[in-house]
Amino acid sequence: MKITDFKLSIIKSELKKPFVTNIRRVDAIEDVLLTLITDDGTKGYGEAPPTVAITGEDIGTIEKTIKERIFPAIKGLELGGNDIFEALHASVTKSTSAKACVDMAIYDILAKSANKPLYEYLGGKAKTLRTNLTISLGSPEVMLKDAIEAYNDGFSVLKVKVGTDKKECVEAMQSIRAALPSAILRVDANQAWDAKTALDIIESIAPLGIELVEQPTCAEDLAGLAEITAHSSIPILADESVFDYEDAVRILDGRMADYINIKLMKTGGIYEAIKIAALAKERGAKVMMGSMLESVVSISAAVHFAMSDDNICFYDLDGPLLAKPSSVKNALIFEKDEITVSECIGLGVKL
Numbered sequence: 557m558k559i560t561d562f563k564l565s566i567i568k569s570e571l572k573k574p575f576v577t578n579i580r581r582v583d584a585i586e587d588v589l590l591t592l593i594t595d596d597g598t599k600g601y602g603e604a605p606p607t608v609a610i611t612g613e614d615i616g617t618i619e620k621t622i623k624e625r626i627f628p629a630i631k632g633l634e635l636g637g638n639d640i641f642e643a644l645h646a647s648v649t650k651s652t653s654a655k656a657c658v659d660m661a662i663y664d665i666l667a668k669s670a671n672k673p674l675y676e677y678l679g680g681k682a683k684t685l686r687t688n689l690t691i692s693l694g695s696p697e698v699m700l701k702d703a704i705e706a707y708n709d710g711f712s713v714l715k716v717k718v719g720t721d722k723k724e725c726v727e728a729m730q731s732i733r734a735a736l737p738s739a740i741l742r743v744d745a746n747q748a749w750d751a752k753t754a755l756d757i758i759e760s761i762a763p764l765g766i767e768l769v770e771q772p773t774c775a776e777d778l779a780g781l782a783e784i785t786a787h788s789s790i791p792i793l794a795d796e797s798v799f800d801y802e803d804a805v806r807i808l809d810g811r812m813a814d815y816i817n818i819k820l821m822k823t824g825g826i827y828e829a830i831k832i833a834a835l836a837k838e839r840g841a842k843v844m845m846g847s848m849l850e851s852v853v854s855i856s857a858a859v860h861f862a863m864s865d866d867n868i869c870f871y872d873l874d875g876p877l878l879a880k881p882s883s884v885k886n887a888l889i890f891e892k893d894e895i896t897v898s899e900c901i902g903l904g905v906k907l
């Protein structure tokens with residue numbers, strides 16, 4: 557079976573409320589949607605969100621990269637084996653969201669031709685994942701209100717986005733903890749702090765019982781990240797500092813973080829994510845399956861992948877929950893904070 561053709565379109569869904577972090581604000585999901593077509597007519601689907609602030613890609617660059625670089629490199633190659641994925645990764649530097657979009661469409665086709673759901677094709681079993689819900693950065697009062705609302709809607713794991721202001725961050729976390737004594741709280745600084753500020757804040761919020769602190773420092777400040785990890789009483793999770801396998805080796809072998817966040821949009825898809833997850837397992841580092849602000853196609857890929865590895869034990873897959881329902885049919889069942897996959901083959905996506 558060979559890849560012979562492709563189509564690009566856009567998948568859109570309005571957000572229920574704006575998504576705000578230390579580095580960006582988004583009002584609607586508007587992602588590239590790919591249909592990859594084989595010589596026997598099988599279709600595989602992929603999605604890539606434009607996340608300029610993180611991967612450097614917008615809709616135009618994702619489409620252009622797929623059209624002019626990746627597709628010509630994989631067209632006509634035989635599916636099965638690693639060659640097609642090696643060609644995909646060699647076709648262009650970086651461009652990880654464009655690569656992820658094509659990679660998941662190939663995996664969709666491979667699982668379909670094996671007549672299996674993708675998680676089973678990847679060696680996993682169906683299970684229920686419990687996703688956290690993201691609380692956007694805002695004033696401590698608004699964050700508290702959003703956190704209480706989310707908890708009352710059935711989300712017991714909250715990932716709270718915080719910013720550079722130490723006082724506001726500590727105040728927000730204290731008031732959320734006081735209102736929600738049994739919630740699991742994660743903090744994501746999205747690179748907001750330097751090492752000293754991070755350790756100050758961590759000392760102030762540690763008594764509140766915080767599960768993990770994500771990406772405290774600038775992605776490139778690995779020395780800062782290592783210093784924080786060495787002295788923090790809360791486990792540190794690296795996100796923007798880990799894109800590919802080489803990054804994961806550097807971070808884990810250099811003890812620069814306790815946990816790592818794998819996102820298909822950073823790894824360039826499942827092929828590379830498998831290698832990173834295996835490395836993390838070998839090094840005893842727990843993994844979060846993360847996502848950008850994505851819709852149901854790429855979140856399906858992330859869910860199937862997360863089900864393939866027991867060491868992936870934190871889930872940040874709330875994109876579809878933050879948006880109004882998408883028109884794309886899919887096999888994901890969201891019940892409060894639980895995600896399960898209904899019977900399907902491949903990714904379970906139908907356009």
Ligand SMILES: [Mg+2]
Pocket residue numbers: 744746770771795796817
């Ligand atoms: Mg993050």
